[in-house]
Amino acid sequence: MTTQAVIEGRTGSWEMVIGLEVHAQVISESKLFSGASTRFGAEPNTQVSLVDAAMPGMLPVINRYCVEQAVKTGLGLNAKINRRSVFDRKNYFYADLPQGYQISQYSQPIVGEGTIILDMPDGSTREVGITRLHLEQDAGKSLHDQDPKRSFIDLNRTGVALMEVVSEPDLRGPEDAAAYLRKLRSILRYLGTCDGNMEEGSMRCDVNVSVRPLGTTEFGTRAEVKNVNSIRAVQLAIEFEAARQVEILEDGGSIVQETRLWDPGKGATRSMRGKEEAHDYRYFPDPDLLPLDLEVDFIETIRATLPELPDPKKLRFIENYGLSVYDAGVLVAEASRADFYERVAEGRDPKQAANWLITELLGALNKGGHDIQDSPISADQLGGLLDLMADDTISGRIAKDVFAEMLETGKDAGTIVEEKGLKQVTDTGAIESVVDEVLANNADKVEQYRGGKDKLFGFFVGQVMKASQGKANPAMVNDILKKKL
Ligand code: ADP
Ligand code: MG
Numbered sequence: 101m102t103t104q105a106v107i108e109g110r111t112g113s114w115e116m117v118i119g120l121e122v123h124a125q126v127i128s129e130s131k132l133f134s135g136a137s138t139r140f141g142a143e144p145n146t147q148v149s150l151v152d153a154a155m156p157g158m159l160p161v162i163n164r165y166c167v168e169q170a171v172k173t174g175l176g177l178n179a180k181i182n183r184r185s186v187f188d189r190k191n192y193f194y195a196d197l198p199q200g201y202q203i204s205q206y207s208q209p210i211v212g213e214g215t216i217i218l219d220m221p222d223g224s225t226r227e228v229g230i231t232r233l234h235l236e237q238d239a240g241k242s243l244h245d246q247d248p249k250r251s252f253i254d255l256n257r258t259g260v261a262l263m264e265v266v267s268e269p270d271l272r273g274p275e276d277a278a279a280y281l282r283k284l285r286s287i288l289r290y291l292g293t294c295d296g297n298m299e300e301g302s303m304r305c306d307v308n309v310s311v312r313p314l315g316t317t318e319f320g321t322r323a324e325v326k327n328v329n330s331i332r333a334v335q336l337a338i339e340f341e342a343a344r345q346v347e348i349l350e351d352g353g354s355i356v357q358e359t360r361l362w363d364p365g366k367g368a369t370r371s372m373r374g375k376e377e378a379h380d381y382r383y384f385p386d387p388d389l390l391p392l393d394l395e396v397d398f399i400e401t402i403r404a405t406l407p408e409l410p411d412p413k414k415l416r417f418i419e420n421y422g423l424s425v426y427d428a429g430v431l432v433a434e435a436s437r438a439d440f441y442e443r444v445a446e447g448r449d450p451k452q453a454a455n456w457l458i459t460e461l462l463g464a465l466n467k468g469g470h471d472i473q474d475s476p477i478s479a480d481q482l483g484g485l486l487d488l489m490a491d492d493t494i495s496g497r498i499a500k501d502v503f504a505e506m507l508e509t510g511k512d513a514g515t516i517v518e519e520k521g522l523k524q525v526t527d528t529g530a531i532e533s534v535v536d537e538v539l540a541n542n543a544d545k546v547e548q549y550r551g552g553k554d555k556l557f558g559f560f561v562g563q564v565m566k567a568s569q570g571k572a573n574p575a576m577v578n579d580i581l582k583k584k585l
Contacts, residue, residue, distance in 0.1 A: 105273025133160030179214025229268030
């Protein structure tokens, strides 16, 4: 989509300023402070421990694995890991929150400042600051669509660990925000700390938007937009919200700091609560939990398990395989794609491998909304197809047909070539006789060609290829034609 980062108003140009708060559900078998399962899609209220239900006298016990996951994420974001952090109670009343408070981290989060490098569609990169990452519990879910008169509560999600990742207000438009979310999701998936699935709600996002006259440095008053559940929705919400603010400011009004709700049906934001109604959460350290003190060894052990992340992998792909910045970016976006690529490229022409993988295979998969995990063609099979081209068994043109057949049947390239008799003709005599036939059938064109109409050469090549059903070796056809004409 083409989205404008600068808004041309009636009185001048305006710049958008955006900061994102992302809630990422931690991949963990059990919840942040209880042993209950986190499995998605279970029967309502079947994964609720006495701690999650806030039965009197129950005490939270920190899940060590969730702490490891948060530290791992912090390291992946090149962020400062705070050796000491504190869990606070954030107090509010809601039916899906049995405790009457959410355990979160307020003034002392587990992870401090870090950075994310955005890969922009034009191949350029930009650095965006991460303010903090903290651990907190998720709330339950209210079900309003089960009964006309009553609402139900499902506590399965209550107490599941979330990482809230807060960005600096460094983003300048919808494209930036999209690039930020794509990159954050990619890093989380590489690390295995969050599945990044926005549709299932395991990655949720609040969008803070303000505008200011282009060229000024002071921040404008922001609105926080909630309920934005896809990258596309984030882009649309930013566009709508920034335009709304510009209109108010140009009419001489002022922006009120408030929380707004994105309405995907209307494509608009609407006020949810203003600053005056803002909650006073009365944060205080949870007396049931000690401060979290991390040993240096604990952090270093986790650091040693970090995989190669997208940024260094991208550099390596550019340097070792000679790929363009764009191609390398596409391949490293998902770890499974990068692995697939490396298996195809091993011992083969790396650029050709990238072309076939990106343009043909990913292109075809994309049409059905699939990614490489669902590929009916394995890395070895795609490699096998490239090998048949490399040793001149088939031409690039035939290879496309073979590829289409592979997609459909999942068969090996070699089998298809064998079954359909697609082997390239490299026998000089055989090609010569086809050439002779074509020249004999087109005596008039031969005349014109010899009279100086050079452009006809392509016509002859086409005729020979057609007569050989695409199987003649194109280089040999060229040579023989040149000789005979
Ligand atoms: P709060 O605690 O009220 O949510 P924070 O200071 O934590 O406020 O900021 C929340 C988010 O708002 C951050 O992502 C930050 O980058 C962003 N933000 C802060 N000021 C602005 C602004 N003027 N315009 C846009 N975003 C902003
Ligand atoms: Mg906040």
